[in-house]
Amino acid sequence: xxxxxxxxxxxxGEFSRRIGVSDHTLRAWESRYGLLQPKRSEGGFRLYGxxxxxxxxxxxxxxxxxxxxxQAARIAIADPNGSGAPGLEAPAGGQLPxxxxxxxxxxxxxxxxxxxxxxxxQLRQTLEEFEDRGAHQVLDRLLADFAxxxxxGEVVLPFLNELEARWExxxxxxxxxxxARNVLRGRLTGLARGWASGSGPRAVLLCPxxxxxxxxxxxxxxxxxxxGWRVVxxxxxxxxxxxxxxxxxxxxxxxxxxxxxxxxERQAKAIADLASRNLVVLAGPGxxxxxxxxxxxxxxxxDPVTAAQQVxxx
Amino acid sequence: xxxxxxxxxxxxGEFSRRIGVSDHTLRAWESRYGLLQPKRSEGGFRLYGxxxxxxxxxxxxxxxxxxxxxQAARIAIADPNGSGAPGLEAPAGGQLPxxxxxxxxxxxxxxxxxxxxxxxxQLRQTLEEFEDRGAHQVLDRLLADFAxxxxxGEVVLPFLNELEARWExxxxxxxxxxxARNVLRGRLTGLARGWASGSGPRAVLLCPxxxxxxxxxxxxxxxxxxxGWRVVxxxxxxxxxxxxxxxxxxxxxxxxxxxxxxxxERQAKAIADLASRNLVVLAGPGxxxxxxxxxxxxxxxxDPVTAAQQVxxx
DNA sequence: CAACTAATGTCGAGAGTTTGTCAAAGGTGG
DNA sequence: CCACCTTTGACAAACTCTCGACATTAGTTG
Numbered sequence: 299x300x301x302x303x304x305x306x307x308x309x310x311g312e313f314s315r316r317i318g319v320s321d322h323t324l325r326a327w328e329s330r331y332g333l334l335q336p337k338r339s340e341g342g343f344r345l346y347g348x349x350x351x352x353x354x355x356x357x358x359x360x361x362x363x364x365x366x367x368x369q370a371a372r373i374a375i376a377d378p379n380g381s382g383a384p385g386l387e388a389p390a391g392g393q394l395p396x397x398x399x400x401x402x403x404x405x406x407x408x409x410x411x412x413x414x415x416x417x418x419x420q421l422r423q424t425l426e427e428f429e430d431r432g433a434h435q436v437l438d439r440l441l442a443d444f445a446x447x448x449x450x451g452e453v454v455l456p457f458l459n460e461l462e463a464r465w466e467x468x469x470x471x472x473x474x475x476x477x478a479r480n481v482l483r484g485r486l487t488g489l490a491r492g493w494a495s496g497s498g499p500r501a502v503l504l505c506p507x508x509x510x511x512x513x514x515x516x517x518x519x520x521x522x523x524x525x526g527w528r529v530v531x532x533x534x535x536x537x538x539x540x541x542x543x544x545x546x547x548x549x550x551x552x553x554x555x556x557x558x559x560x561x562x563e564r565q566a567k568a569i570a571d572l573a574s575r576n577l578v579v580l581a582g583p584g585x586x587x588x589x590x591x592x593x594x595x596x597x598x599x600x601d602p603v604t605a606a607q608q609v610x611x612x
Numbered sequence: 613x614x615x616x617x618x619x620x621x622x623x624x625g626e627f628s629r630r631i632g633v634s635d636h637t638l639r640a641w642e643s644r645y646g647l648l649q650p651k652r653s654e655g656g657f658r659l660y661g662x663x664x665x666x667x668x669x670x671x672x673x674x675x676x677x678x679x680x681x682x683q684a685a686r687i688a689i690a691d692p693n694g695s696g697a698p699g700l701e702a703p704a705g706g707q708l709p710x711x712x713x714x715x716x717x718x719x720x721x722x723x724x725x726x727x728x729x730x731x732x733x734q735l736r737q738t739l740e741e742f743e744d745r746g747a748h749q750v751l752d753r754l755l756a757d758f759a760x761x762x763x764x765g766e767v768v769l770p771f772l773n774e775l776e777a778r779w780e781x782x783x784x785x786x787x788x789x790x791x792a793r794n795v796l797r798g799r800l801t802g803l804a805r806g807w808a809s810g811s812g813p814r815a816v817l818l819c820p821x822x823x824x825x826x827x828x829x830x831x832x833x834x835x836x837x838x839x840g841w842r843v844v845x846x847x848x849x850x851x852x853x854x855x856x857x858x859x860x861x862x863x864x865x866x867x868x869x870x871x872x873x874x875x876x877e878r879q880a881k882a883i884a885d886l887a888s889r890n891l892v893v894l895a896g897p898g899x900x901x902x903x904x905x906x907x908x909x910x911x912x913x914x915d916p917v918t919a920a921q922q923v924x925x926x
Numbered sequence: 927c928a929a930c931t932a933a934t935g936t937c938g939a940g941a942g943t944t945t946g947t948c949a950a951a952g953g954t955g956g
Numbered sequence: 957c958c959a960c961c962t963t964t965g966a967c968a969a970a971c972t973c974t975c976g977a978c979a980t981t982a983g984t985t986g
Contacts, residue, residue, distance in 0.1 A: 306687065309944090311971065312678035321972085322936055330934080339682065341943040343972055367934065428844050428859075431809035471858045473816070476846035477808070483847075484801025487794065491802075494791070495745035502787070510849065530742050532790035535824065544785045545742075625960065636947055639962085644945080655954045657961055680971095681945060 307337060307345035317354050324354070331371030333357060352378040363439050364416035373443060414452040421457050425478040426470060433481055441489075446524050450517045451603035454482070458513055479513060486516045487531070493523040494530050499550040501609075504532035504541070506554055506561040506569075514582065515555045518602035525610030538568040542576055551577050551609070554595075556584035569593045581605060621651065621659040631668050638668070645685030647671060666692045727758075728766040735771050739792040740784060747795055755803075760838050764831050765917035768796070772827055793827060800830045801845070807837040808844050813864040815923075818846035818855070820868055820875040820883075828896065829869045832916035839924030841865075852882040856890055865891050865923065868909075870898035883907045895919060 314321040327333040328344075333353055336344040353374050360370035417440055424432030440449045458479075465475040503519050505512050512534040519529040530549065532541070542548065552572060556562055562569065562584050570593040572578055580590050581598040590597040598605045628635040641647040647667055650658040670692050674684035731750055738746030754763045772793075779789040817833050819826050826848040833843040844863065846855070856862065866886060870876055876883065876898050884907040886892055894904050895912040904911040912919045 306674070306677075306679055307683045308678060309680050309972075312680075316678070320936075323934090325973090326935070339680075339943080339972095341972085342974095343680075343943065345680075345683065428808050431806035434805055471854065472851045473844070473846055473855050473858060476818070476850045477844055480801065480845050480847040481808075484798065484804075487798025488802035488805075490798075491748055492745035494742050494795070504790070530787070530791055531794050532787055533794040536790045537786045540785065541787050544787060623961075634947075635961085637945085640946065643963095653954085653961095655961085656963095657954070 305347045307347050309339075310344050310346070313344075313346040313351070317351060317358070319354055319358065327354075327357065327367070327371060331368060331375075333371045333375060349378065359439055360443065363436075363443065364413045365443075414456070417453045418457045418460065421453070422460070425481060426474045428474075428477055430477075430481045433478075434485065437485055447521055447603055447607065450521060451601065454486070454517055455514065455601060455603065458482070458517075462511075483513055483516065486513065486520060490516070490520050490523055490529065490531075493519065494528055496528050498526040498528050500528040500530060500545075501551040501553060502530045502532060502541070502545070502549045503553045503555075504536040504538075505534045506556055506565045507535055507537055508564065509556040509558075509561040509584075510534040511555075511557050511582075514602045515553070518553065518555070518581070518606045521603050521606035522609060525606065527610070538565045538572060542572055548576060551579065553579045553581060553598075554585075555580075555582040557582050558584045559586060559589065560584070562586075562589055566593055569595060579605075579609075621661055623653075624658050624660070627658075627660040627665070631665060631672070633668055633672065641668075641671065641681070641685060645682060645689075647685045647689060663692070728770075731767045732771045732774065735767070736774070739795060740788050742788075742791055744791075744795045747792075748799065751799055761835055761917055761921065764835060765915065768800070768831055769828065769915060769917060772796070772831075776825075797827055797830065800827065800834060804830070804834050804837055804843065804845075807833065808842055810842050812840040812842050814842040814844060814859075815865040815867060816844045816846060816855070816859070816863045817867045817869075818850040818852075819848045820870055820879045821849055821851055822878065823870040823872075823875040823898070824848040825869075825871050825896075828916045829867070832867065832869070832895070832920045835917050835920035836923060839920065841924070852879045852886060856886055862890060865893065867893045867895055867912075868899075869894075869896040871896050872898045873900060873903065874898070876900075876903055880907055883909060893919075893923075 308316070310321045310324060314324055319327075324334070328335070334344075334346070334350050336346045336350055339345055356374040356378050357367075357370050360373055361367060363370075365373070417436055420436045421433050424430070424436065437449075440453060461470075461475065461478055464470045465472075501519070501522055503515050505515060515533075516531065519531050523529045527550075530545075538554070542552070554562070554569065562580060566589065569578065569580070573594040578593075578595040579598050580593075580595050581602070585597055585599070587597055589595075598608075600608065622630070624635045624638060628638055638648070642649070648658075648660070648664050650660045650664055653659055667688050670688040671681075671684050674687055675681060679687070731754055734750045735747050738744070738750065751763075754767060775784075775789065775792055778784045779786075815833070815836055817829050819829060829847075830845065833845050837843045841864075844859075852868070856866070868876070868883065876894060880903065883892065883894070887908040892907075892909040893912050894907075894909050895916070899911055899913070901911055903909075914922065
């Protein structure tokens with residue numbers, strides 16, 4: 299029984315040593331941001347408990363992520379464990395001493411672009427060094443701190459684009475390119491465990507034969523699932539003819555994505571056939587207005603995140 | 613029956629010597645924190661008993677952990693028998709157990725074959741109904757109860773083979789086939805989070821261009837990683853020429869897998885080139901003795917689990 | 927581009943607190 | 957009588973407190 303009463307309390311020296319943050323800094327964070335409100339000994343020494351430790355560790359994480367200390371402090375105060383609902387919504391009922399905060403902090407925190415930039419660069423660096431663990435940590439932190447849509451739209455998708463660009467430009471090796479894609483694929487599909495099950499409307503996602511860039515589709519599916527849809531992900535290089543057989547009741551939406559037009563063109567007939575019985579959306583750079591008109595499908599020119607948000611909003 | 617333990621009472625000198633805390637200190641702890649309330653002799657000498665000893669030992673323990681004496685006393689009084697450090701976590705610098713896959717799977721469980729059969733059939737059923745959640749549960753239970761190698765060798769691999777067979781025989785639709793493979797791929801790569809990082813020897817796993825059956829390779833990698841190797845997974849359809857560039861130090865092992873011979877044949881030259889600088893293993897049904905001899909590589913005819921176990925055992 | 931401002935981690939001085947240890951003066955017990 | 961113990965008060969080393977100053981970096985403004 300470790301009630302709050304017998305929680306161990308440490309003075310600033312030991313506390314500082316354990317966490318790796320200097321005592322000066324701890325005091326500065328306390329006075330400047332109200333990050334901590336340690337108990338005091340009779341003589342006035344600060345006494346830190348487990349909750350304080352969580353906050354500081356969180357603060358450090360957020361700073362590592364590139365957030366300015368002031369913002370990191372606000373997040374760490376509102377959500378020391380990072381397990382709570384992520385997102386940009388301002389934590390309701392913020393009652394803690396926000397008075398300490400300097401002015402000019404108008405609305406809910408929109409992370410400065412540098413957070414995204416920095417996260418992407420950390421992803422790039424770790425993955426190009428074949429260090430998947432570091433990449434996972436970056437994603438862990440992002441997902442804990444920010445809304446899923448933002449992480450996908452501001453980090454994952456741009457990173458993927460950058461990755462392809464660097465690959466085509468010969469700036470990275472095939473090994474680096476494939477490694478990064480596989481780490482991300484694993485991580486993203488892991489994010490969506492159980493996404494085909496449940497009770498919402500059901501979308502079937504696939505890339506036509508010859509198309510292997512399925513990662514943006516995964517992102518699309520994750521956002522869609524997050525919005526309440528069931529997502530049946532069929533992945534890359536999936537034949538289209540008769541693909542809707544076996545779905546009872548019929549799926550509510552089919553999404554086909556390709557980065558070039560050929561995969562669509564080759565399957566135009568099968569696509570038109572599928573679209574005669576189902577709602578079909580063509581997405582990705584390979585989808586053209588002309589093609590969608592010819593096949594009776596719907597064109598989506600947005601990025602996966604935006605597109606999924608639109609589907610969710612109907 | 614009044615005082616069965618009078619004999620156990622010690623005066624401060626002996627008590628002090630026995631615990632290794634000076635008498636001065638003991639008295640200070642008593643007067644300052646009320647840590648002890650020893651009985652007294654008629655003349656006023658302190659008489660300490662076993663309970664006092666426990667308290668003092670606990671106090672010392674807590675002080676060693678870095679707590680201020682005042683706090684240590686508070687806790688030692690409240691909970692003299694508590695074990696370990698309450699409250700704060702271990703001092704920084706400590707490493708968490710890095711592998712999610714604890715290797716402590718005892719010889720305990722001797723699963724009857726029907727467990728495996730049953731698991732496979734549950735997997736088949738849930739996945740063919742596009743119910744990934746059920747499939748995940750099946751795998752959760754298996755992984756919790758049985759050794760990783762067994763789950764892979766007795767359930768995952770046979771299921772994959774069965775899946776391909778049913779697909780080729782037209783017993784399942786393309787959607788079911790692709791869905792199942794994608795769920796499994798996500799799950800398996802999720803199992804191996806961080807597998808490229810760490811400190812063991814490093815293996816690079818890939819399928820040559822034109823080869824897309826990368827799941828058995830993932831299984832191989834998981835077992836290998838479980839055995840202490842770092843695994844750089846490059847996945848399906850990976851070009852071979854120059855693939856070893858950028859690995860410093862060089863990878864300890866390259867594993868190329870394909871289900872038919874053509875992908876190997878098409879890349880025979882690149883493979884031989886790779887093998888001239890590295891240890892290269894060809895695996896899968898597409899690997900032939902003739903080919904390995906011609907390219908200076910090593911043939912593996914075993915299933916992925918067995919093959920990985922052999923590599924681990926060297 | 928220089929100059930100013932804001933944010934943030936770090937230092938230092940002088941005062942106060944915590945805590946183990948000691949000393950003095952005297953009592954206890956075999 | 958001598959070794960051991962008690963109480964009280966006092967120290968000193970290590971630690972911490974507050975407050976102000978400073979250095980650096982980044983963004984803004986003239």
